[in-house]
Amino acid sequence: MRGPGQIEFWVIALMIGICAGLAALAFRLGIAALQRLAYGTDDLTMATVAGHLPWWWVLAVPIMGGLVVGLVLDRFTPDGRVRAVADVIEGAALEGGRVELREGLASAAASVITLGTGGSSGREGPVVHLAGVISTLVANRIKASPVTGRELLGCAVAGAVAASFNAPIAGALFAHEVVLRNFAIRAFAPIAISAVAGTVINRLRFGGMTEFNLPQAGTLSFYIELPAFMILGLICALVAAALMAAIFRAETVANRIMSRTGWPRWLRPTVAGALLGLIAIPYPHIIGVGYEATSAALTGRLDLWTAVVFALVKAVAVAITLGGRMGGGVFSPALVMGALTGLAFGILATSIAPQSSGNETLYALAGMGAVGAAVLGAPISTAMIVFELTGDWQTGIAVMTSISLSTALASRMVHRSFFLTQLKRRGVHIAEGPQVWLPQKMRVTAVMRDIGSKTAPSADLLRNMVADGQMMADTLTLEQALRHFDQSGGAFFPVVREDGPTPEILGAVYHIDALRALNAALGEAAAEQHG
Template sequence: MGIERLQAWIYGTDDILTLHSFAAGLDWYWVLLAPVAGGLAVGLLLHWFTDDGRVRSVADVIEGAALTEGRVETKRGLVSALASLITLSSGGSTGREGPVVHIAAVISTYVARALKADGVTGRDLLGCAVAAAVSASFNAPIAGALFAMEVVLRHFAMHTFAPIVIASAAGTVINRLAYGGVTEFSLPAQNILEFYVELPAFLMLGLVSGVVAAVLMRAIFWTEDLGDAVQARAGLPRWVRPAAAGLLLGALAIPFPHVIGVGYETTSLALTGGLLLHEAVVFTVVKVAAVAITMGGRMGGGVFSPSLMVGALTGLAFGLMATAVFPDVSGEGTLYALAGMGAVAAAVLGAPISTTLIVFELTGDWQTGLAVMVSVSISTALASRLVSRSFFLTQLERRGVRLAAGPQAYLLGTFEVESVMRGMEAPRAAPEEACWAMIGEGTYLDRTATLEQAMPLFEKTNAVFIPVVKLGGGDRPPQLRGALFQVDALRAYNRALAATAAEEHS
């Protein structure tokens, strides 16, 4: 509703589904300047209220679930939600699911803090909030519940299933009371699959979709790196960056208004066969560029809706070629658009199960499940080899947060050595003389270091303990605070692994 009202004020229409058709009739300078104004507002917001000028998104929610007991940043989260609202209302080429998921996480964080919830309860509350938000946003109760478990919590523990399903159902009820329970996309006719003969084509579509998904993700990361380099070299203030991205996006939208907003209208055209082959190919390339500019320019928004549009266009282009080459054994070209939509989105999100169900629930077409599942499975398997499992996990990997490899890889980074070390006055403390000798040799740990940094040092030195110091700075000598024993580090790590396993299998 917020997007509709702000969009109506900027563009003169509150219909999100037909924004690009309406924008095509506006004066060129309005199409150019609207994203610039939105980008400038976003840049100033992020400059004033965040320390890094970055919009918080689904990746931060996944990090919160794994590392901070289901909590996320609240102040920066609210600012990010406002920034994404402005981006989506002013023509930003992103989606609404990222902001929706993150604002749900912010709400669950406030609740968890009020209840003083432990880590397990905090993560359960987070899962419930995310499931309800996704369900209310897309009218997709089954997919909303599975998205929360598959993407955010990254496990399917039995104790989380009931509350998450109830929350997801509640979100769907709210959606249907407000919007009537209609599907996002309407397909013109029943899709028919020539099962055994046509399945190899959907395997090939899965491969193509996996490559397209990887290109989309890498384009975003490349644009972000390019923006960082240009900003640093030119010495530009960070609030200028979203405005510059808005300028590029507006210039691209003048000949191609299809890139404005979430792209539901173009996605619907692809699913109903309303585009020609060359249009599907060109719109795919242009949309990838627009998404990369918007997200690389730090304007805000999510990546799910754009991946649906890119996937539908990719699938339609593939389907038009396949049905032209083999007209006697091929079904409808629109079936390929449906399968491609799921395949690209699943590869980007790293969520084959929930994405497959979202596609079914968004379209209301449950009869073509085999084609969608085949394409989704192949695309996800391929794209996960080209990036770190998914778009969100690759985002975290680029920040140094290694969640893709599982708890055994990231749990060490959750322990500061000061919380595990033995103080100098503790029973069975390390000999002080030996500690100073090791410090003199350069073998020590800063008290703010983590076990992730300590374990390689144990491996390298084969020491039983390593001194922990507080660095004095300047010419002041370090202060000896204690020593980290390898056995204590391993014990803390094993306990964390056991607790994680117990939660995931409870």
């Protein structure tokens, strides 16, 4: 009932960070092992090696991977859908910091198979949810309150992101900005501890090297060149919006095809794998996370036409992968798209004004952050990820200029971010704030006065109201009940269960009780965010 004390909680946060870091490391090594088994190499040289493999093998591997993914998701999830960051955000807001356990483990397995056998997505989404599974087990074990459960979830996410990207600052900020969606001071210390623990796990295995090695420090002709980075930010917003729209369109089209044809759910990832295999034959850079293509863009080893074509093909491949419900996340593909877009823009910009321009790879770096931030709807943590991935902190003004404008424009074109748009498409409206989603989560039975209690209306009065059709079902949410009160003007209504032939009266819900419950919940949410 009391919950862990501060020191105890910090110890728990440390252990969760270590476990999340180990899970992220195992996830990454699992993908690399499967890629070496299927293609003879890992993501760092995937495009080069896959380009020399027999065409029939490049086609067959994603088909086999899609089949296995389809069978796994069909067996272990009720809807055949991979769980990722959006589900963790929903769990933080609506489920007391808990996520689905069995479905989360199945999603992690499906994503390893997807990325190891030719899928074109990222590893951060499933890793974040896998970390949520770890924190959920701990929260259930210690019977954590919703507030504590959310903080544990934030710790796990921070540890996983930090371990996945070797980025401790970004891991801590990602947990606050994307998952918890607040910067509560009380949660900062344990989340930072978990992020550091996750980073240590990564560096024990891979050392302190950054993910991408830039050949030289970027140079920026201040003031004169800043308008170019502002234009790049706006272009990146359009690219990010197009990428997200393509994914959602692919999801809608695939749903419609499945509905009309009656195909089994397990066949959907298989068909997606076949399409990816066909694309990978001429364009092997789409396979996996895409680190080789990103590195080539950041080091300027691609020409203008190649960068544009690679970006277009990558967008199609990502839409097929995620729309086909294979597995993986969207952030790494966004980084690839951003780097390619930034390089293409940089080649044009530096050729137009070579005397007053820096190098085109600086535009690739800024583009990587701009598209990534627009997709995540998280400019702060994305900027930190870009800096920590590359180790280049000298070009912050250029990167932040592009990121700020890209995020501002993209948030007007989609529902604030890819993840919040995903939730909105499922009918979960978290972006509007707790005043909207809290009454959607609460049930009238939680504020009901039981029949026969001293404060409830008489049983005869309630029966008469039910006979006149004045009642509320016990399945109604507080939002629906408050809307009914506003429309009817009544002070209270009977609450009934409608399972049998006649409604069973459970009690009565008062308008004033519903308002008090909502006010208390909003006060608790505000105290958590500002505590």
